[in-house]
Amino acid sequence: MKNKIILAVHAGHNASAALMKDGVIMTAIQEERFCRKKNYVGYPKQAIDYCLQKEGIMGVEIESVAYTTNSLSGLFVKAKTSTQFTLQDYIDYYGDRYYKKKMAGESCNEYRLWLNSDEKFNMDEQYYDFSYLTDDVIKDEKLDIELFRKEEIRLLSSHLGISGDKIQFLDHHTCHAYYAYYGSPFRGEDCIVLTLDGWGDGRNQTVWEVNKDNLNLIAESSENDLGRIYKMATLLLAMRPDEHEFKVMGLAAYAKDNYIEKAIQVINDICDVENMRIISKNRPNDLYTYLKEGWATHRFDNIAGAVQKFTEDIAKKLVRNIHEKTGISRFVLSGGIAMNVKMNKAISELDEVDEIFVCGSGGDESLSVGGCYYLNETEGNNTSINHLYLGYDINDEIDDYDFSSLSSKFEVTESVDKSKVAELIYGGDIVGVVRGRAEFGARALGNRSILANPSIRDSVKKINEAIKNRDFWMPFALSILEEKHTNYLENPKNLLSPFMAISLDVREDSHKEIEAGTHPYDRTVRPQFVSKLHNPAYHQLISEFEKISGVPAFLNTSYNLHGEPIVDTIADAVRTFELSGLDHLYINDTYLISKR
Helix, strand or coil, X not given: CCCCEEXXXXXXXXXXXXXXXXXXXXXXXXXXXXXXXXXXXXXXXXXXXXXXXXXXCCHHHCCEEEECCCCCXXXXXXXXXXXXXXXXXXXXXXXXXXXXXXXXXXXXXXXXXXXXXXXHHCCCCCCCCHHHCCHHHHCCHHHHHHHHHHHHHHHHHXXXXXXXXXXXXXXXXXHHHHHHHHCCCCCCCCEEEEEEEEEECCEEEEEEEEECCXXXXXXXXXXXXXXXXXXXXXXXXXXCCCCCHHHHHHHHCCCCHHHHHXXXXXXXXXXXXXXXXXXXXXXXXXXXXXXXXXXXXXXXXXXXXXHHHHHHHHHXXXXXXXXXXHCCCEEEEECHHHHCHHHHHHHHCCCCCCEEEECCCCCHHHHHHHHHHHHCHHHCCCCCCCCCCCXXXXXXXXXXXXXXXXXXXXXXXXXXCHHHHHHHHHCCCCEEEECCECCCCCCCCCXXXXXXCCCCCHHHHHHXXXXXXXXXXXXXXXXXXHHHHHHCECCCCCCCCCCCCCCEEECHHHHHHHHHHCCCCCCEECEEEECCCCCHHHHHHHHHHHHHHCCCEEEEEECCCCCCCCCCCHHHHHHHHHHCCCCEEEECCCEEEEEC
8 A cells, every 4th residue: 555645844933844654754854954054944945855865755756745834924934034133133123123113003114125135134045936025015914925825835836846736734833733742642542732832823822622633622812922921031131032042941040039029020910811721911012112121120030030930820820721621631732832841840740730741842843743743634544753863864874974084183983882982971071972863853862962971060061161152050951761760850740751841850869960960050850761662772872871870861962063953964963073172973873083
């Protein structure tokens, strides 16, 4: 029987493509990994090409094809604001030049024309033909969306060699929901799928009741301002919106409760919960100016603490309300706001929640995966995701790579055993590890990771100064053997955490052994439970380290330079190794590249 092949494409923030064959996600990858521009917006041509090439498929063989958002603005896709904007551009956008005027009902045509014509928004290679963006179209946002949709069809049909009639457009939040459910272990069980994000196709929150793989929408909202408030707080703290919200979350733990209570008064009345929906309460029309003025006399850490507590409080109130209305105590989360691991922890601790699962990398990059599941729903053979090793595969290039060419700069050793690498890490060396298929999404899960001894606190300083250039207050993550995690982490509900998507408290008697992989102030950890089944090579490396150290865990952070996407290819890995202060690079559990 011929396999049914499905391709879903996301062309917005953090563009991606995913390919499914007979109900199984075969390949999923973000465009940023190829073009090396973090959070790339636009047509994911190289990601699509890799999906097809990896599975040996021609475009004409694909049975179902879709974009995973109905209404994208071509102007903003062309401008690629999330990669091209400076902090000042963001301030202008939310301030006097655009947002303030728009909220007041004034014309924003001058700003939109500037977005189209300014040189910095016309530097990148464009796959879409934006010649339709005449001055008249730019001034009419609805017409822009309508004409861009036609261009989306033209390009994808031309690229794949298929009829444009074959291309569908799927709802943004529906794709979030299908990724959430089929990315969870709750198949066949009654559960609630909750999606939370900044915006997508007219909504920013949905609630779905699931019974026997049937997802039924029971509530939705376009008034959820959690994402907007967090984004604007990020900007007001002089960090990049849509990228550095995690820094605000890390900073929040340092704020004192009495100062948080003062700063939270600024936002407490903006949102509320009613009938399983986050709704506007006393929301100011110009939210950015209101927050800027309201927080003008509050210190940076207290603003971070307030926005984090507000997010947690509203999310908990929402989950309690959903449980009250449905009686269901099993939850799955997705959407950009579900990337907030501290919020997820707060929800997990509710008495109303018996089980919770948060999918790996639930931001817009995963819409392509959810789109495949939605397109294939009627087949009845959707197979859940139980790992995220779905990206670029260095096995396809390793036999042709000339490792001897590196010997003029580095020491190159072949056939290096994992026990040797474990000894290096135990001794305090920092090792980059690249093996097999890259992880899909924002988290490094052992195949594109930087690893260090979690018992050596100075590992954090060394990685920050020599490699990552992270803010001093930010914690690193922890990879820990799944079967040993309860010796180190408090997990009374036996939650699953394969994707670093939820925080847990550290056991007091074990903190010193994993100190470098914990938050330095509140002693929480964002863990990856490493499964022997789904990544046996990484599990074995940690096990070798445990034999020496007695600790079944590594400090783990993504293998990339600050501001760059996670590495994909061997060339990416070697370049990053050369430009960083890494001591060693371990490739495919065989080659060890070391600084002289």
